[in-house]
Amino acid sequence: MANRTVSDAKNIHGTNPQYLLEKIIRSRIYESLYWKEDCFGLTAESLIDKADQLPCIGGQYGNQKPTEFLCLTLKLLQLQPEKEIIIDFIRNEDSKYLRALGAFYFRLIGDSLEIYKYLEPLLYDFRKLRRRLPDGAYDIIHMDEFIDSLLRDERVCDTILPRILKRQVLEDNEELEPRVSFLEDELEQEALAAAKKEKKDRSRSRSSSRVSCYRNIKTINIYFYKCIINN
Structure with a gap:
């Protein structure tokens, strides 16, 4: 039960939301101590406090251990909160890690137009984020760099991102103003x-x-x- 998606969840991109993370990564998250001790029983509201306490962003590290950031991402996919809640995460200026988590999750579940609409404003956020590297060490990345990678790269935080339309296509269709x-x-x-x-x-x-x-x-x-x- 603890690892199941909520019963009333809707498929995202044609699949169970949790399946947006690869099976092997999901398995490692389910087996992690953080998932068992800190993610059990979380709701979309109580998850905010956990996100505020995040020490870093990142995917897997060391002996392929999932970061807390990746664990909370899976929890969000499991809970599938209303988009308005995630948009509040993204617009939150007080907690940079809550904002980063919201942006990463939204990149996984949003459509192309929504993603550009809500993530591009974060390109003006230049705050520093700690990032956990595969060898377990840390480096520093800025919020705008992280957001740019979400908009441009195919894989971020050891996660394959769903394909989105290029911005130029949306501009040509007059769905987006030139940036x-x-x-x-x-x-x-x-x-x-x-x-x-x-x-x-x-x-x-x-x-x-x-x-x-x-x-x-x-x-x-x-x-x-x-x-x-x-x-």
Whole structure:
């Protein structure tokens, strides 16, 4: 019972949600101590606290042990919570590991349009994440790098990702607006700031010229006035 998908779950991509993780990985998760002790009896709500305590992201490590991140992903696939709950995970700015977990799960179960819609905004999140490597060591990856890999790579965290349509196809079908990259957006902001500064400088220059002109005229008037008095 503890390893079964909820009875009212819907098939995802034509299969049982848990089958989105390979059978051998599922078996290793079911046998792991973390799954037995920390994932038993979890609900979508209580899982939030577990996700907040995650030490890292990653797939398998050491002697092919599953990370806590992968265990919680399988638990989500087992529970199949409402999409609105996962979207709240993704939009959560307080817990970066909850956001990463939500994004990874959503990449597994979402359709192409939804995935671009909800994951692309996270490309502007540059917080650091610890990642468990296959040899058991850790390295650092940034959230935007992780999200980019979810959108581009075929395999992430030892998991084969379902195929999605290329962004260009959705743009051609007018389902998505062309995406402005962070660099383009930054350059546009810099150009706008430079234009404002130039306009402000020109305004100051014109104002300074008017003051200078006024002073010159005033000096000339005083000179002629003195000449008239002296004569």
